[in-house]
Amino acid sequence: xxxxxxxxxxxxxxxxxxxxxxxxxxxxxxxxxxxxxxxxxxxxxxxxxxxxxxxxxxxxxxxxxxxxxxxxxxxxxxxxxxxxxxxxxxxxxxxxxxxxxxxxxxxxxxxxxxxxxxxxxxxxxxxxxxxxxxxxxxxxxxxxxxxxxxxxxxxxxxxxxxxxxxxxxxxxxxxxxxxxxxxxxxxxxxxxxxxxxxxxxxxxxxxxxxxxxxxxxxxxxxxxxxxxxxxxxxxxxxxxxxxxxxxxxxxxxxxxxxxxxxxxxxxxxxxxxx
Amino acid sequence: xxxxxxxxxxxxxxxxxxxxxxxxxxxxxxxxxxxxxxxxxxxxxxxxxxxxxxxxxxxxxxxxxxxxxxxxxxxxxxxxxxxxxxxxxxxxxxxxxxxxxxxxxxxxxxxxxxxxxxxxxxxxxxxxxxxxxxxxxxxxxxxxxxxxxxxxxxxxxxxxxxxxxxxxxxxxxxxxxxxxxxxxxxxxxxxxxxxxxxxxxxxxxxxxxxxxxxxxxxxxxxxxxxxxxxxxxxxxxxxxxxxxxxxxxxxxxxxxxxxxxxxxxxxxxxxxxx
Numbered sequence: 001x002x003x004x005x006x007x008x009x010x011x012x013x014x015x016x017x018x019x020x021x022x023x024x025x026x027x028x029x030x031x032x033x034x035x036x037x038x039x040x041x042x043x044x045x046x047x048x049x050x051x052x053x054x055x056x057x058x059x060x061x062x063x064x065x066x067x068x069x070x071x072x073x074x075x076x077x078x079x080x081x082x083x084x085x086x087x088x089x090x091x092x093x094x095x096x097x098x099x100x101x102x103x104x105x106x107x108x109x110x111x112x113x114x115x116x117x118x119x120x121x122x123x124x125x126x127x128x129x130x131x132x133x134x135x136x137x138x139x140x141x142x143x144x145x146x147x148x149x150x151x152x153x154x155x156x157x158x159x160x161x162x163x164x165x166x167x168x169x170x171x172x173x174x175x176x177x178x179x180x181x182x183x184x185x186x187x188x189x190x191x192x193x194x195x196x197x198x199x200x201x202x203x204x205x206x207x208x209x210x211x212x213x214x215x216x217x218x219x220x221x222x223x224x225x226x227x228x229x230x231x232x233x234x235x236x237x238x239x240x241x242x243x244x245x246x247x248x249x250x251x252x253x254x255x256x257x258x259x260x261x262x263x264x265x266x267x268x269x270x271x272x273x274x
Numbered sequence: 275x276x277x278x279x280x281x282x283x284x285x286x287x288x289x290x291x292x293x294x295x296x297x298x299x300x301x302x303x304x305x306x307x308x309x310x311x312x313x314x315x316x317x318x319x320x321x322x323x324x325x326x327x328x329x330x331x332x333x334x335x336x337x338x339x340x341x342x343x344x345x346x347x348x349x350x351x352x353x354x355x356x357x358x359x360x361x362x363x364x365x366x367x368x369x370x371x372x373x374x375x376x377x378x379x380x381x382x383x384x385x386x387x388x389x390x391x392x393x394x395x396x397x398x399x400x401x402x403x404x405x406x407x408x409x410x411x412x413x414x415x416x417x418x419x420x421x422x423x424x425x426x427x428x429x430x431x432x433x434x435x436x437x438x439x440x441x442x443x444x445x446x447x448x449x450x451x452x453x454x455x456x457x458x459x460x461x462x463x464x465x466x467x468x469x470x471x472x473x474x475x476x477x478x479x480x481x482x483x484x485x486x487x488x489x490x491x492x493x494x495x496x497x498x499x500x501x502x503x504x505x506x507x508x509x510x511x512x513x514x515x516x517x518x519x520x521x522x523x524x525x526x527x528x529x530x531x532x533x534x535x536x537x538x539x540x541x542x543x544x545x546x547x548x
Contacts, residue, residue, distance in 0.1 A: 176473050182490060213452045235460075246535070249534075264518045265516060
C-alpha cells in the first residue's frame, strides 16, 4: 500500500500542546517563510497562550480534536508524562494520511506508533535554543514515515536551527550531548565571566565578553569546516597568553570533565528508558 | 584646539597591514553596508593578498604611504612586533585630522601616540571570530580621540560582532578572556564530541551536535538577557539527565579550571607588558 505524500504547497500543520517548544517552532517556521501562519493551528484554553500564538497569525482552536481534523502534519508537543493519554484520546482521528511527529523527550517510536495506531511517525529531539533559532535537532523516522516525510520535517525544524537524522537507538547519547549540553555551556560562560572578574574586569563587561566569546568560537567551528583542534592550534602562539590558559585546562583534566558529563547524562537517559 | 570631526558620509578608511584581521574587518564593513568598498583601501605587494581585497571592491595601493594619504581613518593591522617601525615610518603623514586606530595586541596607547606624534588614537582589541562576524571587541580612546571618533569606530567594529568600551588598564584581563577564550571553547567542543562518541555516537554527528549545542547555548545567553545561572536552573529538571551531567562538572571543579585559564592568560599578558 503506497503512502499518500503530503502536499508541500498546501499542507496544514497542527501543534498538540501549545507550550514554549511549540511556540519556538511555530515562530521559526513563520519567520523563515517556510509556512504562512494561516497554515498553522493549535489549541489552548488559557488566554495568555492563545494570544501568544494569535499574535503572529496562528489559528487557535478550543479543542485538540479540531487541530487534528484541520491538519495534515500533527506535532505532539505536550509534556512526556501526558503524551500517551493525549495520543490515545486522539487515536480515532489519526488516519494514515496524516504525518505524525513527537518532540517528547524519552518517548519511543514503538510506543507512539502503538498508541496512535499508525506507523507514520517521526520522532524529533530538538533542544531549548530552538527559542532563539539555534536548535541542535535530531530526527528518527518511524516504520511508515517516508523519505519525503523526513525532508518535510527537516525543512520545518531547519527553520529553528540545524537538524540531523539518526537511528533511534542513539537518542540517549544525543540527550546527554545536545539535550543537556546547553546547561554545561551556561556554567562555562558564568565561570569565564568569574575568571574575568578575578582578573579585574567589572561583572557586566566580563559576562558580555564571556558570552560573545563562546558564541564567536562556536560560530568559527560551525562555519570554518576546520577541526576544533586545528582552530586551537592556529590561535595558540608560542609562549603566548592563549597557551598559558590552555595549559591550566589540560593539566587538570578539563576535557575529561565534559566527557564525564555527557556520559553520565546519557546513562541517566537510558535508566529512564528501562 | 578643537579636533576636526571625521565626516561620516564621505570619510575614507585605510588599512596598514593587509592580513587576515584587516580582511575580516573590511569584509564585515562592506557586507553590512557601513561603507561602500570604494571608500576602503590597503596596500600589499603580494598578489594573493591584493586579489583577496580587490575581489570585494577594495582599492589596493603598492605603498602604505599612499593608503595614509588617501584615508581619513587609518587602521594599523600589522603584527605587534612591527607596528612601532611602521608607525614611525609613516609619522610625517599622520596629521591630527586623521583618526588613527591600532588592533595590535599588547601595544599601548602611550607608545602608539609617541610614535605617531598624535594622540588621536584608539586602541582596539578584537578577537579571531571577527572572521565569521562574531568578534568580541573592546576599545579604549586615546588622549585626543573624541566621543564621535569612538562612535565611528564602534560602528565599524560593530559590523563584525559586538564591541565594548573600557579603560586601557583592563586590557590584560580582556586578553585573558576574549582574546584567548576562543581556544578554551575549541577544546570544550572537541571534548563534548568525544563525550558523544564515548556514549555511542558516530564522530561526525557528535561534532556537529557539539558545535551547534555550544552555539545555541551562547545565543540563548546573548539574546535572552537572563543570567546564565538562571538559564541553567530552567533546564535542569528534578532527577533528570541534565542535573546528572552538571553534577559531574561541579564535583570536579569545572568552573575553577576555566577561571584558572582566564587568570593565567591575563597574568601572561601582564608579563609581556613589562
